[in-house]
Amino acid sequence: MSGFEFEEYGALVSELRAAAPVAPERLRQRVLGLAPASRRSRSPRRRLALVVVPVAVVLSVGAAVVHGVVNSGSHPSLAAPDVLKAGVSHNAPQTTITHESAAGKHLTQVPGTNTAAQGLDKTTRSAANNVYAAAPTTQSRTLHGNGGVLIPSDRLVHADASLEVRVPSHSALSHATNQATQIVSSLGGYAQSVQYQSVSKGGGSAYLALRVPVDKAETAIARLGQLGTLVSQQVSTQDLQQQLTRQTNQIGTLRRAIAVYEQALQSGSLSASQRIELQIKLSNARHAVAQLRKARTGTVASAATADISLTLETHKGAVVGGGDHKGGRLSRMFHSAVGFLALEAMIVLYALVVLSPVLLLGGLGWWLVRERRRRDERRLLASA
């Protein structure tokens, strides 16, 4: 606002300004005397926030670091120096066996080494106890090949396997790739796709999507795992027996219904509308049977072969002597800590998402209270 607003009230404004009240000396002394006492008082909420927030951050980061240290300490290579001396990778292979059935999905993941057969034995036994609870007859099966894989043959299952095998050199990579296709061919399977990549100085990798008859899958996995140093192995089986039984039962039920409909239609005692209704039902039932048969064929076909993904790779640092042991552990610790922090962040985010309606309502309530307070304030000053 500028001076022109006061133009018509010039005299009034001049008088008001000329006779403006001056603060008495006692007030000045009082204000100066207040200061030391004021230093003591501090907002407890602000102080609390200043303490709580850094403490929470330090605790969460500390927990992540502890988690990282604890996890990185369980490096299997530290407990198996003989294996390392024998020229096995620092990164011990992980064997994962998963089985899905009507009873649920079981997952067992235990680190081990390629040469440490006893480790895989333990893994497999544990997995077998968990996995084949729905099919107790398979528990007594002996272990095949590398001793890590068990696929029941007395039930209809679909098997998926994923293997990561490390080979020492570029030439070994091409040899292993050829050998892998030969292995699956010899077992009655085939290579669905092969991607081969090699770079200079001996590096490279190959990815093979393989299919073998499910009864030969154990042998195939065992032989493929021996192409080099097994880094990781994941086998999952899905029980299709119940699905097949269900489909068969549904087909049977529909067939019986079709027979009843046909008999009723042949009897000739039905009215025209009833006949039409039955014919529609009959047509629907036949269509459903055809669909179910197709689905059952698919189920059987799915159970006939096992899908195996094989990754072959060369890695310079994989062989003992690389001297990256300390760095590897630090790296694992870092990744583990970062993963833990990410988990914490997710929990906080989830909590925020859950609490956001409450916070929103709280904010709205606060705004309403503030507006009401301001309105009261205006009313108070306008009427006092």
Added chain:
Amino acid sequence: MRGVNALPAAVRPPRRVGAPAFADVVAEHLDAVYRYLVYVTGDRAAAEDLAAETFERAFRSWRRFDPRKGAPRTWLCRIAHSTAVDWFRAEARRQKREETYSRDEALLQESVFAEGLSPELEGALRRLTPAEREVVALRVLLELDGPSAARVLRITTTACSTRLSRALKRLEEEMSDVRI
């Protein structure tokens, strides 16, 4: 106004870069805050107490004061406004409880707003509402510009301008009535 150096070290909170010393602010703006509070409350004793309380609050939150966001005078007036509103609330409660208007009687007997004012202007100021006297104090006495005054009053600049216009008009009318 007293010099800054006359103030004891106790009233000098840690100084930040770009921010004036609190002692300087006290020396420069104590009169302005007091004037504002005298006009708002219409009670010199209360204005003294409230001015002291205002500076106490200002001292506590001095670390949060950012000169880039506004002048010290505007900031102090905002604190003074809140302090005055609290006082009005307390007064309203007290009057309701005691049902006494002794303060109003006292107001009529002595010169409240300033010693040199004409009786007509003094009387006219008394008849204005605190809200009207407040805007007059901010714009006329403290010479705050429109946006700064609006910020203190927590209203828009236009509303502030309207309020000032009405207050001055009413002040003049009240004075005319007294003269007649």
